[in-house]
Amino acid sequence: MFIVREILKEKGSDVWSVASGTTVADALKLMADKNLGAVLVLAEGTVEGIFSERDFARASAQRGFDISKLPVTEVMTKKVFSVGPTTTIDECMALMTGKRIRHLPVLENNRLMGLISIGDVVNKMIEDQKFSISQLTKYVSGTVY
Numbered sequence: 199m200f201i202v203r204e205i206l207k208e209k210g211s212d213v214w215s216v217a218s219g220t221t222v223a224d225a226l227k228l229m230a231d232k233n234l235g236a237v238l239v240l241a242e243g244t245v246e247g248i249f250s251e252r253d254f255a256r257a258s259a260q261r262g263f264d265i266s267k268l269p270v271t272e273v274m275t276k277k278v279f280s281v282g283p284t285t286t287i288d289e290c291m292a293l294m295t296g297k298r299i300r301h302l303p304v305l306e307n308n309r310l311m312g313l314i315s316i317g318d319v320v321n322k323m324i325e326d327q328k329f330s331i332s333q334l335t336k337y338v339s340g341t342v343y
Contacts, residue, residue, distance in 0.1 A: 200322045202290065202304055202314060203283040211312040213303075215240045216249070216270055222257075223266035225249050236301045238313060239274050245303050245310065247274035252300075280305045281314075287326065290319045 215238040216225045225237055229251070236250035249270045257265050257273035265273060280303040281290055290302060294316050304311040 200287045200326055201283065202281055202285045202287070205287075205314050205318050205322055206283065206304060206312040209312075209314075209318060213238060213310060213313045217241070218246055218269065218271045220270050221266065222249075222254065222268050222270055222273060225270045226254060226266070235315070238278075238303060238310075239270050240310075243310065244308075245278055245280070245305075247271065247276045248278050248301060248303075249274040250301070278303060282306055283311055287319055287322045290314065291323065294319065 214228060214232055214234055216228065218239055218241045220239075229235070229237060236248050238245055239247040239249055247270075253273050253275055254265075279293055279297055279299060281293070283304055283306050294300065294302065300316045302314050304314060
């Protein structure tokens with residue numbers, strides 16, 4: 199079974215983030231420039247929240263006015279779930295589907311190690327299943343000793 203550390207090893211540990219005083223417009227520009235669905239909101243290196251396309255859409259619909267000049271802290275998701283580098287992919291999938299979230303910061307000893315997405319998790323699960331199928335096929339056909 200794969201663990202989060204293996205995802206970070208492949209994709210890297212770069213995390214795009216904004217400071218808590220960043221405006222919604224500036225956060226959206228960064229997300230558009232980097233083709234991101236979400237950015238972490240950090241204060242002195244600590245995760246304060248996460249700002250996603252979903253947060254923007256909901257806040258725009260609920261407030262009914264231009265929110266682009268507001269700080270991201272006004273509309274971000276404040277309750278952020280995280281995982282550690284030794285968390286299994288199955289545990290990540292259960293957390294993401296159970297909490298209906300698409301991104302998980304990876305923390306080790308309260309230090310941000312990276313950020314994984316539902317796409318990262320699904321791709322790793324597919325890779326794991328393909329490997330299992332290959333091994334079972336070899337076993338059934340007698341090519342594994």
